[in-house]
Amino acid sequence: MRQLNVAIIGCGTVGGGVWQALRRNQDLLEKRAGIRLRVSCIVVKDPDKKRFVRLPKRLVGSDWKVAVDDPKTDLVVELVGGVATARKVVEKALGLGKPVVTANKALLAAHGDSLFEKAKNRQTGLYFEASVAGGIPIVKVLREGLLANRFPRIYGILNGTCNYILSRMQEEGEDFSSILAEAQLNGYAESDASLDVNGLDALHKTAILASLAHGFWVSPGDIHVEGIRHVTNLDIGFADRLGYRIKLLSSILSRKQDRDVTEIQATVCPTLVPYNHGLADIDGVFNAINVHGDIVGETLYCGQGAGAEATASAVLSDIAAAALDSLKLADGTAEPTAPCSGCQWQPFTALTQNGKVIAWEDVVSKFYLRLTVTDAPGTMAQIANVLAENTIGISSIIQPEGHESSSVPLILMIHDASVRAMNQALKRIRNLSVVKAAPVMIRVDHFQ
């Protein structure tokens, strides 16, 4: 049996999980892949640090350049995280023609186009299953299982921390800050949770999925993103009364597909999801992705989106894929551009399109609108007038009973309207004397 020497760069949560899982299932993996996998070195920042896994001392080093450069290293697994060092590690390895496995969505979202180009030029592979939705093999689903499909609609719950916080807000009625603080204390959320709760982690994953699905490089800067900090219990409660749950939802919708041009809508924002849709039931730290393929129809994938073991499962499947590709290339039985052999240096096999992400202002959607208004005659008429002047229709209203002249919430469900029209109307509504606080606007999706 041939042998592949693997250098693991970074052995924190994910690297430790990979080491442990490999110890547990190495025999099985080697039998299935038909190749012996040997971890030849493990690089960390501080070799003396206490870890949740015991690493053999002889394997541990602290200089990634030595490990990557070593002629005996056949495959580099980048699990450092962040962008600066990780980029150097990946560029160096690809430059040497060595395949790379990474779980690093931030790196791919920022520099994926140049890294994939480098891999292609060096005829080697860049494997990234673990970068989106942890243990859910969604990259292989899009690249291989559903290769024959176009993707009119993809929806995802892609950040476990946000989903955990929103689920607990819904179940227990506690507010965002206290649930976040408790999650941080118990290790469910990072001490700096801003990447998660501001939506940036989900944004990076959405950019990767959109690029894969639509065959052009989608930059995170082109995707509208909102986090969940502004979601209140009040909104969760009203959404519930109306038959919805609030989720941080990634949406990637095909808007136009000419022969030469693809236009998509890509957003990451809190969204009202109807109770009868499968994504409404995804609770806690779980991730889920709903992929609509034009041939296969609707499909739903659910699982753990993060954590040592779930992510290790994806990393190990990439290590096996990289190992098989290396063997095939060495034997001359693989074409470097084969789309579904597992070779991923050509990640966007339909990379033929000129693609465009439509601007947030041009997005048309249903909306939930919460206004804080004076409980006085004529209030509703003034607001309805402004909406009508912007050709915005109301589909339903909730106005809890209040005391005359006091401030009360007014909930309006809005028919399809563009964000531009909504913003124009809200600017005027905010200036009405009967409106007492900044309006809250949340997207509503009926998944049609």
Ligand SMILES: NC(=O)c1ccc[n+]([C@@H]2O[C@H](COP(=O)([O-])OP(=O)(O)OC[C@H]3O[C@@H](n4cnc5c(N)ncnc54)[C@H](OP(=O)(O)O)[C@@H]3O)[C@@H](O)[C@H]2O)c1
């Ligand atoms: N955590 C998850 O659940 C999860 C899920 C999916 C994807 N990911 C992605 O997986 C990657 C790794 O995440 P993680 O949670 O495992 O991170 P982590 O726990 O912070 O581990 C990072 C590792 O990199 C090492 N490191 C940092 N700088 C280094 C340097 N200059 N040279 C050598 N080693 C260095 C650290 O060494 P020390 O141990 O000595 O500090 C540590 O072992 C990230 O890209 C992340 O986005 C994570």
